[in-house]
Amino acid sequence: MSELTTLHDAITRIISERMPSVLHVESFPELDAQVRAPALLYGITDMSLGTDRGEGKTALVGRFQACILIEADRPKAPLQAAILASQLATVLKDQWWDVGFVTGPPEQIHAQPEAPLPELEQFVMWSVQWIQNFEVGELVWPWPDEPPGSLVFGFSPDTGPGSEGQYVAPGDIP
Template sequence: MSEPQTSSDELALPSELTLLHGAMTAAMVAGLPQVKHVEAYPVLKEGMQLPALIYAMTGVAPGTSPGDGRLCVKATFEACILVESGRKMAPLQAAILASKFMQLLDEQYWNLDFVGQVHGVQAMPSEMIPELVRCTAWSVMWQQDVYLGQTEWPWENEPPGSLVFAFSPDTGPGAEGDYQSPEEMA
């Protein structure tokens, strides 16, 4: 029994992960002009322009629930910086590009409101990949919390924006004018 086939369009549904990968690719292209090719989940092929940065999300684990109806996952990403092995000092050039990429990752949110700050960044020389025998490679790994789904307001009888705070002694009947919304306190 075989699995039903799906088109690539069906798999690329708009989601937070689609938006995140698009924002990441755009930031990598803009922030690393020395890199000639940036691609998520590439199909390795001959003729890829080098130096290249290829990356993918390689794992997810449960994150801390924000308590607002969204799912938080700790996403692990891995990138591979590829440099032609025939270049002079190719291993050093790959290490330099990896360190520049680490600078780009520092305190990165990709200008999205549903991701946490990048953390746990590591870089190291990459093991030999048979398809990339002509390349010297460095791997960069990082983690980032990603919040999936829409926020939900669990109190049907209380519309959003009806929550207010008061601080003692300015509370109770007659002090309603001193109450503040969370937005006013920001």
């Protein structure tokens, strides 16, 4: 399974748990699918290269967008949609999605009302966007594994050839 699938699954699970009043949470929904509202539909919309940590993985910065849908005929539907957008912003704050390849919490969280697409005219819609840093690929360690106990430290100026006897193992440092 790819990191993107894992990340979207984690986002769906956490939003569903933390926003129980949302009846339908789904990533990349089919446009002709039946949606029970209130609904939160989301997905990654673009990616760019992030800051490489030098471990062989590819660092990416993903932009995500969520659309919150409330039936337009509900009382105060625009307010209800805004409330759900604020709740999503709260879920996003400091969120790492419980996956090890996410390298930071969401940034640049922004919410605003949107005009619905013609096929969604029966809804009031708010969008919430955020930036998420994560990594894909395998960890690469280009050096051979060393046996236990082979790591030692030398402290300046007692380093280099002729000073090897003054090096200490990590467990022997006071």
